[in-house]
Amino acid sequence: MKLKPLADRVVLKMVEAEETTKGGIILTGAAKEKPEVAEVIEVGPGGVVDGKEVVMTVKAGDKVITSKYSGTQVKIDGVEYTIVRQGDILAIVE
Template sequence: MNLKPLNDRVVLKQLKAEEKTKSGIVLPGQAQEKPQEAEVVAVGPGGNVDGKEVTMQVVVGDKVIYSKYAGTEVKLDGVEYIIVKQNDILAVLE
């Protein structure tokens, strides 16, 4: 089954949380902070959204940083995805 986002929505797959601190301390699952980095797995067509023309600025495969409390979490075939609006994406990692 595929997720096909509508309008200016983007489907993200969250990157793994850090399991160790920079100093080498191993973090248990509950203490791991949810990362704000993700990979784009699907992009909506853009178009006319709320009376404004929207062109999509991300493509599948981009690594991005998104707003901490943005989007809707969805679990499909055992994989967790986050669906966000394009304006909730803060930066593209290069």
């Protein structure tokens, strides 16, 4: 099954949090923070949303930073995705 977002929505797959710190300390599952960096999987077409023209500036494969608790989580074929509006994306990681 494939997700195809509508309007200004973007499908993201969260990037796993680091399991060790820079100092070499191994983190348990409870000590890891919720990841905020995600990979763009699919991008909607944009268009007119709420009376305003929306041009999509992200593309599949981009790494982005989102708000911690934004979007809707869905699980397809055992993989967890987050669907957000492009406006919920804070930055593109280069």
